[in-house]
Amino acid sequence: MARRSNVQQDPRIAGDPESYPPEGPDEVTTGRGVSARRGGGWSGGGGRWLVWIGRVVLWALIIVIVVNGVRAPFERLSQGGDPTTASSPSDVGFPVTEASAFANQFAAVYMNYDAANPQQRAERLKSFLPEDEDDKQFGWNGYGRMSAGAFQFAGISVIDAHNARVTVSYQSGGRRGLLSVPVYYDGTGLVVSEKPALLPEAAPAGLPPISDPDRDSAAEAELRPQLEGFFKAYAAGNQVDLQRYVANRVTIEGFNGEFTLTQLKDVIVPPGEANSRDVTAVVVWAVASGGAAPTQTPSIDDPTRQPGGLEQAYRLTIEKQGDKWFVRDVQGAKRPAG
Numbered sequence: 001m002a003r004r005s006n007v008q009q010d011p012r013i014a015g016d017p018e019s020y021p022p023e024g025p026d027e028v029t030t031g032r033g034v035s036a037r038r039g040g041g042w043s044g045g046g047g048r049w050l051v052w053i054g055r056v057v058l059w060a061l062i063i064v065i066v067v068n069g070v071r072a073p074f075e076r077l078s079q080g081g082d083p084t085t086a087s088s089p090s091d092v093g094f095p096v097t098e099a100s101a102f103a104n105q106f107a108a109v110y111m112n113y114d115a116a117n118p119q120q121r122a123e124r125l126k127s128f129l130p131e132d133e134d135d136k137q138f139g140w141n142g143y144g145r146m147s148a149g150a151f152q153f154a155g156i157s158v159i160d161a162h163n164a165r166v167t168v169s170y171q172s173g174g175r176r177g178l179l180s181v182p183v184y185y186d187g188t189g190l191v192v193s194e195k196p197a198l199l200p201e202a203a204p205a206g207l208p209p210i211s212d213p214d215r216d217s218a219a220e221a222e223l224r225p226q227l228e229g230f231f232k233a234y235a236a237g238n239q240v241d242l243q244r245y246v247a248n249r250v251t252i253e254g255f256n257g258e259f260t261l262t263q264l265k266d267v268i269v270p271p272g273e274a275n276s277r278d279v280t281a282v283v284v285w286a287v288a289s290g291g292a293a294p295t296q297t298p299s300i301d302d303p304t305r306q307p308g309g310l311e312q313a314y315r316l317t318i319e320k321q322g323d324k325w326f327v328r329d330v331q332g333a334k335r336p337a338g
Helices: 045-080 096-110 118-128 217-236
Strands: 027-029 035-037 149-158 163-172 175-185 190-192 197-200 259-268 276-287 308-321 324-332
Touching: 096 118, 096 149, 096 163, 096 175, 096 190, 217 259, 217 276, 217 324
Parallel strands: none
Antiparallel strands: 027 035, 149 163, 163 175, 175 190, 175 197, 259 276, 276 308, 308 324
16 A cells, blocks of 8 residues: 655645745734734825825915905005005996096196186086086186196096096196096096095105216317217207217217207216217207297397207217217216216
8 A cells, every 4th residue: 555645745836936925815824823914015104194285285275365365355445545546447347548538627627717707717617517516616716816737647546337536636836736536427428526626746756965976087078079069960950960970870860950059068978998988968958939940149139039048968878989989879868876
């Protein structure tokens, strides 16, 4: 009788590598009954960082929404309180452009009156006031005289689709001021809805003092004859003469005889490059009076027929070509930096 072998047959095929994975579950039981996990499988605990990132993003969105919701009403209130803030007509349907022009025209009539001819003002005011307005002078008592001009739109505060306050700036004598005009819009036309109000204009800005600029006296003496000839040709507007003083491939238009040069009062040349400078020239133009041709030697018998004199400051970019300076550009002068 044949004896059965006690050696358990290995189910692996002969020649298989020793690292062949065993069949069955990942856990195996050790000799002491303790389960050991095979392999390095991911337990899922590392996904918590994704949860925290999601929470941070969510809270950030909530904070942004809350802040914007709180800030918006305050911004609307602050804009509505400024009488010179221009509101968009698309917001409420109010015709901002038309109302601005309407108020400008009204101010030109309202701010000018003369007791010698009160009826003229009343007639002109009719097209701006309600038809049932009893006060034909709209607040003026019929005495005195006032003259104002330089009317300019300064701002508008739109209240709703039908009402707005338009602010117009003006000048009367040596005084500048503002006129606030309440305007009503009925969908087709405009009317002044209440008495206007005079408001003070802001004071001029304070201009800080600056030190005198550094000057190149030698360059100033060299440039003065050249610039004097240039400004004479600039006033006359003769292109043939101008090209004698203008850089190559540059065209500068002149005044075509509207003015004449009375004086080249000053030439200020700062130190700089040998062949290019930005200089300031102060000139005095003779301006014709009453359409008469300007002249530098008018009769002193009639001051009204003498040409007016205007002192002006120009900034010129000049460059040296050979041994001579030429003008490349002419602009209004700017204030030196302090």
